Amino acid sequence: MYESVNVSLDPKLRDVVLSGHIFEWVCPQCGETLSIRYDLLYHDMKKKFQIYYSPTNCVGINKMINDMLTKYPGMRKLCRTTESLNALREKIYIFENGFNDIVIELAKLLIKYDKQNSIPETCELRFEKFIPTEKDSSKGKFVFRQFIEGQLQVRLILFDKVNYDNYLQRLKTDDRFKISLYCDTINEKWLMERLK
Numbered sequence: 001m002y003e004s005v006n007v008s009l010d011p012k013l014r015d016v017v018l019s020g021h022i023f024e025w026v027c028p029q030c031g032e033t034l035s036i037r038y039d040l041l042y043h044d045m046k047k048k049f050q051i052y053y054s055p056t057n058c059v060g061i062n063k064m065i066n067d068m069l070t071k072y073p074g075m076r077k078l079c080r081t082t083e084s085l086n087a088l089r090e091k092i093y094i095f096e097n098g099f100n101d102i103v104i105e106l107a108k109l110l111i112k113y114d115k116q117n118s119i120p121e122t123c124e125l126r127f128e129k130f131i132p133t134e135k136d137s138s139k140g141k142f143v144f145r146q147f148i149e150g151q152l153q154v155r156l157i158l159f160d161k162v163n164y165d166n167y168l169q170r171l172k173t174d175d176r177f178k179i180s181l182y183c184d185t186i187n188e189k190w191l192m193e194r195l196k
Contacts, residue, residue: 004041017042018089037085042092049078049095053088058185065183079183086147087187090126097130102177103167105191107159108144117157123148125157132161 002022007014016022022040026033039057043050052061058081069076078095082088094101108125111117119125124147132140139161146155171177176194184190 001036001038002040004043006043006045008043008045014092018092020085023085042088044092044095047096047098049080051088051091051095052079052081052183053083053085054081055083058083062181062183062185066181069182076182081183081185082187083185086124086126090128093129094127099127099130099164100168100171101186102179102191103164103171104142105186105188106167106171106177107142107164109188109191111144111157111159119146119157120148128156130161 002013005013005017005022007017013022017040020035023035023037024033025036037055039052039054039061041050041052052058052065054061061081065079065081069079080091080101082091090104091101094104104127108127112119112121112123112125125144126147128143128145130140130142132138141161142159142164144157144159146157177191179186
């Protein structure tokens with residue numbers, strides 16, 4: 001069991017985390033493989049972000065990290081917590097690509113509640129990748145995958161980079177979306193609380 005993973009020092013661990021294999025344990029007696037979810041720090045020093053995966057205690061971890069970073073401001077860097085393995089994967093993809101996760105959450109929310117997309121309320125959307133255009137790498141499409149429990153995940157939804165850039169500019173002037181904590185769980189719930 002890993003308490004933390006530093007993919008800048010050990011790059012092969014990135015794929016082990018993304019695949020979920022890091023949470024697998026093989027019984028030495030019978031050979032059965034079990035998935036054991038436990039708290040894990042994912043740290044990328046080169047891209048300057050860290051994500052704490054905690055299936056049961058994001059609130060406690062946020063408090064602990066924020067208390068520590070208040071005392072030691074030199075240690076501050078982009079820090080998030082997630083409760084699900086899919087959310088952990090998504091945050092890794094977002095930050096590796098240099099995108100803002102609040103804007104991505106806002107985009108997902110707008111896609112989800114746009115009646116033209118006919119997306120069921122029970123589904124989750126997850127950022128999967130960014131595809132730049134051939135002529136201009138600053139333009140392109142964001143790819144989101146639709147997840148519905150118990151169903152094959154095949155539906156992809158595209159979102160224009162131009163819209164992302166517009167939301168990013170609006171975010172800079174909207175105080176509702178300012179992060180007051182150094183470490184927080186940025187997800188649909190976080191966003192909805194600020195949109196009330």
